[in-house]
Amino acid sequence: MENRNLEKALEIFSALIKGEEISRKNKDTASLYDEYNDNAQVYDIVTMMCKKMNLSLYEYKDTLYVSPGVGNKVFGYSNEELKREIGIRVNRELYLCYFIMYGVITRFYTDTSTGTFTEYVRREDIINTVDGMLASTMKNIGIMTLDEVKENSFEAVAALWEELPLVISEETSVVKAARGSKSGFVKMVFNFMEKQGLLVENEGRYYPTGRLSALIENYFEQYKGELYNIVKGAAEDATYKQNQSE
Amino acid sequence: MSEEYVLTRDIIYDHSERMLNIRKYYPFFKVADTSFKQYRDGEFECLDMGYILMAVLRFFIEKNNFEEEYVTYEQYYDFMVEILHRDFGVRPDEDIEKELVLYIFDKIRNDGKPFVYEYFNPVDKKKQNVRVRLIDSRIENDTVYYSITSDAIEFYLDTKEVKDESNITMEQLLLGKLISSKNFRGGTQVVRRINNEVGRIIARKNEVLNILSHDVFKGVREYQDFNDNVVKWFDEEQKLFAKNKELIDQALRQGERENSFYSAMEEIYQLESELNRAITRHGKLLSECTDLQMKADELISKAKYGRLRTSFDFTDYMSRVMETDRTELLENIIMPMLGLNIRKRFDLVSIDDMLTYGPEKEEAGEKITDEEIKDYVYEDEKEDERIKWNYRIFTDVFFKLVKSKREIELTEFENAVSDTTGKDVLKNGDWYSYLVHLCQKKHYSVNDIISRTDTFLEEIIKEYLEESEERYMVYKNLVFNIQTTGQEIVSEGISERMNLIICAEEDSH
Numbered sequence: 125m126e127n128r129n130l131e132k133a134l135e136i137f138s139a140l141i142k143g144e145e146i147s148r149k150n151k152d153t154a155s156l157y158d159e160y161n162d163n164a165q166v167y168d169i170v171t172m173m174c175k176k177m178n179l180s181l182y183e184y185k186d187t188l189y190v191s192p193g194v195g196n197k198v199f200g201y202s203n204e205e206l207k208r209e210i211g212i213r214v215n216r217e218l219y220l221c222y223f224i225m226y227g228v229i230t231r232f233y234t235d236t237s238t239g240t241f242t243e244y245v246r247r248e249d250i251i252n253t254v255d256g257m258l259a260s261t262m263k264n265i266g267i268m269t270l271d272e273v274k275e276n277s278f279e280a281v282a283a284l285w286e287e288l289p290l291v292i293s294e295e296t297s298v299v300k301a302a303r304g305s306k307s308g309f310v311k312m313v314f315n316f317m318e319k320q321g322l323l324v325e326n327e328g329r330y331y332p333t334g335r336l337s338a339l340i341e342n343y344f345e346q347y348k349g350e351l352y353n354i355v356k357g358a359a360e361d362a363t364y365k366q367n368q369s370e
Numbered sequence: 371m372s373e374e375y376v377l378t379r380d381i382i383y384d385h386s387e388r389m390l391n392i393r394k395y396y397p398f399f400k401v402a403d404t405s406f407k408q409y410r411d412g413e414f415e416c417l418d419m420g421y422i423l424m425a426v427l428r429f430f431i432e433k434n435n436f437e438e439e440y441v442t443y444e445q446y447y448d449f450m451v452e453i454l455h456r457d458f459g460v461r462p463d464e465d466i467e468k469e470l471v472l473y474i475f476d477k478i479r480n481d482g483k484p485f486v487y488e489y490f491n492p493v494d495k496k497k498q499n500v501r502v503r504l505i506d507s508r509i510e511n512d513t514v515y516y517s518i519t520s521d522a523i524e525f526y527l528d529t530k531e532v533k534d535e536s537n538i539t540m541e542q543l544l545l546g547k548l549i550s551s552k553n554f555r556g557g558t559q560v561v562r563r564i565n566n567e568v569g570r571i572i573a574r575k576n577e578v579l580n581i582l583s584h585d586v587f588k589g590v591r592e593y594q595d596f597n598d599n600v601v602k603w604f605d606e607e608q609k610l611f612a613k614n615k616e617l618i619d620q621a622l623r624q625g626e627r628e629n630s631f632y633s634a635m636e637e638i639y640q641l642e643s644e645l646n647r648a649i650t651r652h653g654k655l656l657s658e659c660t661d662l663q664m665k666a667d668e669l670i671s672k673a674k675y676g677r678l679r680t681s682f683d684f685t686d687y688m689s690r691v692m693e694t695d696r697t698e699l700l701e702n703i704i705m706p707m708l709g710l711n712i713r714k715r716f717d718l719v720s721i722d723d724m725l726t727y728g729p730e731k732e733e734a735g736e737k738i739t740d741e742e743i744k745d746y747v748y749e750d751e752k753e754d755e756r757i758k759w760n761y762r763i764f765t766d767v768f769f770k771l772v773k774s775k776r777e778i779e780l781t782e783f784e785n786a787v788s789d790t791t792g793k794d795v796l797k798n799g800d801w802y803s804y805l806v807h808l809c810q811k812k813h814y815s816v817n818d819i820i821s822r823t824d825t826f827l828e829e830i831i832k833e834y835l836e837e838s839e840e841r842y843m844v845y846k847n848l849v850f851n852i853q854t855t856g857q858e859i860v861s862e863g864i865s866e867r868m869n870l871i872i873c874a875e876e877d878s879h
Contacts (some may be wrong), residue, residue, distance in 0.1 A: 143709050180706070191706045199710040219697035222704045226688060229703070235683040248509035259581045260572070260588035277695045289482025290514060291506040305482075307509065320709050326513070336707070340666055345704045348682040355690045 132159045133169035140174075140181070140190045141199070143321075147187035160188065180346070184338030210316045212303060220281050224313045225264050227253040228323070229340065232332050236345045244329040247299065250310045251290070258282045382492045388490045393500040394525035396487040397480070398423060401504075404477050414470060417459055419477065425453055425506075426478055427526045430505065430518035431566055433733035434573075440508070447471050479505050520577070523570040523719050527563060546610070549617045554637035561644040569650045575655075575662050582666055585689055586673040593666050601659055611649050676800055760800040761807075761830045763791060768808075769845050772874050780805075780870040781859060794863045809851065809870070815849045849875040 136156050146153045146160070159166045161183075174181040179199060180191045192199040201209070207218055210240055231253055233247045261282040280315050288306045291299065302308035314330055317323045323330040343352070402420035406412065429449050433441045444670040448472045454460045462470065484501035491498045504522040508515050538874045545564075548557040569802055582589030625635050663876060673686070684703075691699045767786050771778050787795055795801050807827035816835065820842075823829045835842045 141710055141712060143712070164393040175747055179710075181760065190710065191708055192675070192708065194702050194705050196705075199707060199712065200705060201711045205711060215698075222700035223696065225704050225707070226684070226700060229707075230684050230688070233858055234685055235681045248511075251509060253584075256580045259577065260585050260592070276697050278692055279695075281697055284499070289479075290509060298434050320707070322707060339707050344682040344684075344703075347706075350689065351682070352690075355687070355694060355699060 126165070129163060130169060132156070132163070132216075133166045134172070134209040136160055136166065136170050136188075137173050140170075140188060141179075143179075149186060157186065157188065180343055182338050182342040184342065185334055187334055187338070189335050189338040191339055193343075193347075209319075210282055211301070211312055216275060216280050216284055219276065220284055221313050221316070222311065223257070223281055223285075224254055225317060226252060227257055228313070228317065228330075229336075232258075232336070233340050236348070244326075244331045246329055247307055247310050247314070251306050254285060254306075258285055262271075262286055268341065271368055289370060372500065385735075386489075386491050386493065386498075389487075390500065393502050393530065394521050396500075397485040397502050397504050397522075398525065400480075401477055402487055409473065410470075412464070413462075414460060417454075417460065417474075419474070421457070422450075422453060422474060423478055424526070424529075425457075426450070427504065427518060430516070431526060431569070432522060434517050434569070439515050442513060443475075444514060446475060446516065450474060464847070479507075484505070498692055507625045517573075520570050520573045523566060523573070527566055527570070545614050546617060549621060549641075551841060552621070552634065554621075554634055554641045558637070558641045559640065560642050561648050564648045565651055566646075567657050568648070572655055572658055574600070575658050579662055579665060582669050583686075585692070585770055586669055587689060591671065593662070596662075604659070607652065611645075611652060615645060615649070618645060679682055757803070758830055758833075761799070761804055761827065762834045763787075764801065764804045765831055765834050768872075769848065772850055772872055773845065773848060778857075778872050780867065783870075783872070796861075802865065803866070805870075809854075810851065813849075813851050815850075816845050816847065820846070851875070 136146060136159065137350075139153065139156065146157050148154050148157045160170055161167070164368075165360065171181060174190065177198065178193060178196050180193050182189045182191070194200075203218060205216060206221075207213065207215075210218070210221055212218060212221065227250050230243060231242050231249060258278070258281070261278045262285075285306065288304070288309060291307045292302070292304060292305045299305075299307045299311050300314035302313070314325065316324060318325055318330070321333055322336040324333055325331075371627055384833070398420065400453045401423045404419040406414040406417050406419075426446070426449070429446070430441060433445070435437055447468075451467065454467070454470070460470075461467075473737060480503075484503045487500045487502065489500065491497075502521050504521045504525075506517050506519050508517070537732075545557050548554070548560060562815050574596065578589065581592050608775045618638065620636075621638055622642070687703070691697075764787060767790050768783060771783060775782070784796060787801070808826060810825050810827070816831075819828045819832050820835065823832050835845060853871050853873070855869045855871060858866055859869050860866050
């Protein structure tokens with residue numbers, strides 16, 4: 125192995141974990157991208173390092189993207205860290221944020237191979253999407269016993285969402301990212317997704333970035349089997365628990 | 371026995387249904403209960419929230435269902451100002467008026483939260499909550515639009531009629547009777563209520579379509595329910611419309627022929643035009659339901675094919691996650707999308723612990739006992755004990771040395787003590803004070819010490835000898851003298867001292 129190749133590979137890896145964009149379109153990192161793309165040894169080292177660090181590396185439209193995947197103790201976020209980053213306090217709010225982010229994804233993609241041709245989303249689009257996704261659950265919580273609502277259940281998320289007013293005041297021109305209203309909550313999630321490089325904002329319209337597309341079209345395609353197994357396991361677990369309690 | 375069974379069954383098993391039916395009235399009483407006595411020192415005590423609520427609901431029905439447009443806050447504001455001026459004669463300053471109108475709106479919307487009504491479910495033996503909203507809101511192009519909910523429309527309609535599975539059928543039967551009894555004005559009111567009901571069903575249809583587009587499985591159940599409660603009545607409703615139309619036509623023909631109802635002709639024309647409008651709206655509802663059916667079929671077949679596709683389907687995955695009812699599983703989708711977390715920080719709790727506590731996480735509690743203090747030991751007593759203990763060790767070494775060697779020098783004594791207790795003893799203050807005490811007398815006799823002690827050191831020597839009979843027997847005849855040689859001994863790290871020679875006398879044996 126040539127020292128030069130190792131050095132280049134380390135340079136690429138270091139840039140990736142620092143969140144820098146390695147792209148043919150970026151003049152500062154175009155040479156690194158070419159090294160990765162044209163030099164087999166550099167490619168092998170970078171791929172190996174990512175694999176050993178439990179990171180997933182994807183190439184999308186001449187740009188490299190890295191994902192920490194699920195349960196990455198070194199590069200992933202803990203619930204507490206996420207709550208601090210987004211600006212929320214309890215897990216219930218965090219799960220609502222997940223739900224909103226999921227709503228954003230589904231506005232752009234129905235599945236990993238089909239885009240919806242939606243160019244951008246606005247705050248009100250996501251509020252309507254979340255309303256729709258939670259509609260049947262909200263109908264269920266129309267009649268419920270308070271102690272029956274588990275903290276991590278969708279009923280809890282729906283109840284939290286339903287109790288939020290649409291806006292705090294009638295003044296809607298400036299909506300602050302805050303936990304006090306649906307608009308504020310969605311704005312808070314938008315800000316976080318923008319910070320994570322998944323969306324870019326222009327005049328209140330949020331456009332998907334290359335990173336969002338890269339991960340949706342690659343990561344979920346690659347790990348779909350495992351993701352379905354996790355849900356299957358959870359469903360069986362839930363059925364088992366239900367039978368036990370009966 | 372069977373009567374008792376029926377009674378119990380009616381009480382227990384029908385209770386929840388009854389509660390669900392009356393839930394739509396709950397927000398009215400809750401809002402109507404709002405008193406203006408405390409608001410701005412009772413300045414607007416004359417306002418009646420019950421009346422205001424009914425007026426606002428009617429206004430929303432007019433806008434949402436008849437004019438088919440959403441209501442903005444400005445529209446509501448203008449309407450409410452009109453109510454305040456016209457019906458209550460309240461004309462406050464503009465700022466106060468704005469505040470008052472907003473206060474009323476917040477009360478009607480319950481600050482954007484649903485009204486929660488709690489009741490006891492005797493079947494499950496649990497308290498349950500029912501949630502009802504009167505006004506819904508949506509945001510479009512930075513403007514908030516408000517609309518009346520289907521619950522609120524149902525409530526409004528129910529305040530003047532009997533609820534049945536199909537309000538339209540019920541109303542039409544009533545309309546038929548009113549036309550037969552030539553009450554055309556009453557008939558017009560009934561037809562207007564039919565129009566309201568049609569509006570409510572269209573709103574319900576949109577809700578079903580919304581659920582279908584996000585969750586096919588739950589949507590199908592809602593769709594089935596909608597079909598059972600709405601669509602199956604269409605035929606009958608259409609027949610009744612035709613029948614009532616025929617009745618009106620007959621009335622018109624009869625009126626024109628006999629001229630006897632001339633004064634009522636205007637009312638008949640009005641009723642006819644309202645009924646025509648209702649028939650058009652009902653036809654529109656029918657086409658909406660056909661549209662719903664087509665869309666439902668399309669969504670169901672799309673969902674079926676989606677399940678067979680090899681790509682990862684986000685909608686399908688969400689439905690599966692929702693079936694498990696574990697929201698934390700969503701992190702499997704969200705976490706991989708996030709960037710790398712390379713900034714590591716202590717969490718606030720750890721930082722707080724570090725600042726608040728010392729090396730140990732918490733102090734060990736001190737055990738409190740009720741023991742009575744019997745003896746006090748002072749610091750000087752402790753020192754005396756220490757000195758005595760050390761002198762006894764030095765004396766022991768000294769006596770053994772003198773007994774065995776008969777003549778010794780200070781350095782020999784020092785070496786022997788160092789061998790027994792360690793080199794550091796030569797830097798010990800007790801050692802030097804021992805030598806000072808020892809040199810207070812030049813002649814010592816053990817027998818004399820036992821019989822009479824002159825110095826502090828002799829007292830310790832006496833105690834030392836009396837401790838053991840055997841020891842006393844060994845040293846009882848020991849007699850020795852101490853002389854100084856006049857020579858100074860200088861050693862590194864140790865104090866300067868004058869050399870001594872200790873000689874035992876002959877009879878010491």
